[in-house]
Amino acid sequence: MxxxxxxxxxxxxxxxxxxxxxxxxxxxxxxxxxxxxxxxxxxxxxxxxxxxxxxxxxxxxxxxxxxxxxxxxxxxxxxxxxxxVNAEPTGVLRLTASVAFGVQQIAPLLGDFCAVYPRLKLDCVFTDANLDLVQERMDLAIRLAPAIEGDLVATRLFSTRYHVVASPDYIARAAPIGEPRDLLTHRCLLLGLRAFRSTWKFKNAQGALEEVSVDGDVVISTPLALRAAVLAGGGPALLSGFLIADDLRAGRLVDLFPDHRPTPTTFDTGAWAIYPSRAYLPNKVRVMIDFLRSRLS
The missing domain is CATH 1.10.10.10 (Winged helix-like DNA-binding domain superfamily/Winged helix DNA-binding domain)
Structure with missing residues (x-):
């Protein structure tokens, strides 16, 4: 034909x-x-x-x-x-991600990406709002979630996990914390999302599940600001591992429950690359997804 x-x-x-x-x-x-x-x-x-x-x-x-x-x-x-497939990507790639993920994970890699793909321009929008990709003309979004719902196409970049952390200064002056239930006697720092503000779930090495009700006097809208409050000794908080990995290595923060895996929602969470159409994946989007997966996973 x-x-x-x-x-x-x-x-x-x-x-x-x-x-x-x-x-x-x-x-x-x-x-x-x-x-x-x-x-x-x-x-x-x-x-x-x-x-x-x-x-x-x-x-x-x-x-x-x-x-x-x-x-x-x-x-x-x-x-x-x-x-x-083998053509050098050109044009403008519009990418969106949360402020914390953009600052901590994406921004440090942009120079390397542009060196590899010099004819591709980047327009990065870091916001904690879930933008409508079609309406806002976004080519790609990076979101942290248990799973992606709706008509958008998603591919997992890497799995994520959470940690309950506090500063050494807070640990030195506060009541002892040895088990998740000890959080009942502490005023936690809370992220301003509904799932983070009332109950944290914990799974130990044997797979036993425990749910702990948490409370606190300070609710903060963004993870970056919440991290700053924890570093300043404000109390325990539940934060994503990518955000505090350097702090844990440097001893600025302490993982309060290294033998447990905590989460606000589900234990199967990840960082997802999301694009609007299953029918056609532009080369510029494909190379960015491959780059982020290779550098972040």
Missing amino acids: DFQALDLFVAVARAGGFAAVAKERFLDPSTVSRIIAGLEAELNVRLFQRTTRSLSLTEAGALYLARMEPLLDEMRRAAAEASN
Whole structure:
């Protein structure tokens, strides 16, 4: 089946005539008519009703259009993806992530990424709001979540986990903390998300689950500010591992329950790369996903 013939058939059906399509594609109208006639002969069916003044789809033509138009779109996307596999990505990549993840994980890598892909410009929007990717014209989003719901396409970059931490200064002056239930006697620092503010879940090495009600006098809206309050000795807090890994290594913070795995929601959480369409993944998005996965995982 001739791709050009199929493409012209769809174009003629949408335009309602040969002349407009011929002018747009710098073809003679008789050439367009001949190609369509050849397609009809190959299918052994009339696709258009022709008069001296009008052109309209037959019933068979309408059915054929409904089937073929999505297939042609898919073929175009496949051809574009194949041609872009080895092509150097260009243009602008619009990426969004939370403020904490953007500052801690993405921003330090941008120089290296631009060195590898010098013809690709980056427009990074770091915000704690979950932007509508289509409405905001975002090519890619990085989100931390148990799973991604909705029509968006997601691929896991890496698994994440949480830790309950406090500063050495707080530990030295506060009541002892040995087990998760000891948090009942402490005023915790809380993140301003509903799941973080009332109950923290803990799983020990044997897999036993324990839920602890937490309370506190300070609720903070962003993880970066919450980390700063913990570092200043304000109390225990539940924070994502990527945010405090350097603090734990340097001794600025202490993991209060190294033998437990805590979480505010579910234990299977991750960092996800999200893009709007399953049908077509632009080369610029693909290289960014591959880069982040290689550097962050």
